[in-house]
Every structure is written in structure tokens, then in C-alpha cells.
Amino acid sequence: MSTLIAGIDEAGRGPLAGPVAVAAVVFDPSRPRINGLDDSKQLTAARREALYARIVDRALAWRIVFIEPAEIDRINILQATLLGMRRALEGVLETIGDPQGCLARIDGNCLPPDLPCSAEALIGGDGRERSIMAASILAKVARDRAMLALHARHPGYRFDLHKGYSTLLHLEALQRLGPCPEHRRSFAPVQAAAQGGMFADVPGLPDLSAASEA
Missing domain, CATH: 3.30.420.10 (Ribonuclease H-like superfamily/Ribonuclease H)
Structure with a gap:
């Protein structure tokens, strides 16, 4: 065989x-x-x-x-x-x-x-x-x-669209809502959101301060 x-x-x-x-x-x-x-x-x-x-x-x-x-x-x-x-x-x-x-x-x-x-x-x-x-x-x-099932539980993050990746839509939701239980706390953008900070100090990610004020 x-x-x-x-x-x-x-x-x-x-x-x-x-x-x-x-x-x-x-x-x-x-x-x-x-x-x-x-x-x-x-x-x-x-x-x-x-x-x-x-x-x-x-x-x-x-x-x-x-x-x-x-x-x-x-x-x-x-x-x-x-x-x-x-x-x-x-x-x-x-x-x-x-x-x-x-x-x-x-x-x-x-x-x-x-x-x-x-x-x-x-x-x-x-x-x-x-x-x-x-x-x-x-x-x-x-x-x-x-991720579609996760969207049904936490619709504010729009997991149905970005599947959890660090798109601008997802980052804006993270800054507005904070992390949900399904976010990876060891990832830098999630850490920043959990601490109530902006993402400007996270390498490679945009400063969302303007978006948060819009």
C-alpha cells in the first residue's frame, strides 16, 4: 500500500x-x-x-x-x-x-x-x-x-465582514466598544483597547483619534 x-x-x-x-x-x-x-x-x-x-x-x-x-x-x-x-x-x-x-x-x-x-x-x-x-x-x-456565529453574538464588531482581522472597521469598533471575550488579549491592538488607549503607539496601525471624534 x-x-x-x-x-x-x-x-x-x-x-x-x-x-x-x-x-x-x-x-x-x-x-x-x-x-x-x-x-x-x-x-x-x-x-x-x-x-x-x-x-x-x-x-x-x-x-x-x-x-x-x-x-x-x-x-x-x-x-x-x-x-x-x-x-x-x-x-x-x-x-x-x-x-x-x-x-x-x-x-x-x-x-x-x-x-x-x-x-x-x-x-x-x-x-x-x-x-x-x-x-x-x-x-x-x-x-x-x-466568525459568522460570533457576529451573531457580538454584532457591533462586524465580524461577518472582516472575520476578526485588523481592518479599520474592526479597529474603530475596538476603540469604541473595547474588547469582547473572543478578542485575543495578547495582541497589541487588543491590549491598547483594553487599556482605553489609542492605537497610535501600536506599530503599523493608524491613529484612530480622529475617527473616534467623528
Whole structure:
């Protein structure tokens, strides 16, 4: 039997709010390929949703893991992402039942420690390896759905539009409302908002004092 490939990718490392989502996908090499796979960032939301359904239907194994803001704040975003990768991989290996017959290919340049099977980091893997493309789609769709649910609980931040990223709309809402429970307290703009300060001293972010007075 040929080695199975477990593709692993994440969505949501950079946002100021919400979880980071990590997905792992193992395809059955004996089944027909899914056409149209690509890096999730290159696909429309409608196309990602359509491919999501096909991936979960055809995959030999798949798993999506969320690492929530409290854990991100506790161990930092890099360690949280690596933890999610390990948990997602463990999930698909549990389904397959044969860790030694699987190779994990992880998008990026960093591998989590103590993985239960052989693994390799693949820079740009979400544009090169089909199982990683599939994982990127599952992670992105799952996280976007989670942010829509978060918008329903906290509509003032408009998580439905920016998905937690540091857009001007989000920063203005942060300054006006302060952080909600789903914001990542370890991220500098959220810290500034929690302390009641402006964002002018946060590197790379605009001074919103004028916007706050408008």
C-alpha cells in the first residue's frame, strides 16, 4: 500500500479575535481526484463552500481543530497553531488507524514537536500539495462560519465582514466598544483597547483619534 499523505493547514493566525482553525485531510489515492482545488485564498467564498462539501464527502479522513483565544493568549499564536496541527493530525490518524503508513505534509516552514508519524514542512504547500489545499479550504470555511456565529453574538464588531482581522472597521469598533471575550488579549491592538488607549503607539496601525471624534 502506498504512503498516505495527510495535508495540514491553518486559517486565522493573524486576526485579533476568534480562534485559529487547523485542518488535516487524507485523500484515498484509489478514488477520483476533486477538480478545482487550490489555496483557499485564491478561491471565492462560494467556491470554497462547494469544495468543502466535496472534500468531506470524498476524504478518507479529515479533522478540523479550533484553538480558542484563551489558549492563544496563554501559549502564543505560534505555539497554538502548532498545537492545532498536532491535534488535527492525531485526529485523522485515529480514523486511519495506521500512523506508520502516513506522511504529514504541513504548510509552512515549521513542524510541531512529537508528531506521531513522519512529517515534512512544505513552504507554499497550499499551492503545491492537493491534500494541503483541501486542508486550507476546510480550515478557512470552518473559521469563517465560526466568525459568522460570533457576529451573531457580538454584532457591533462586524465580524461577518472582516472575520476578526485588523481592518479599520474592526479597529474603530475596538476603540469604541473595547474588547469582547473572543478578542485575543495578547495582541497589541487588543491590549491598547483594553487599556482605553489609542492605537497610535501600536506599530503599523493608524491613529484612530480622529475617527473616534467623528
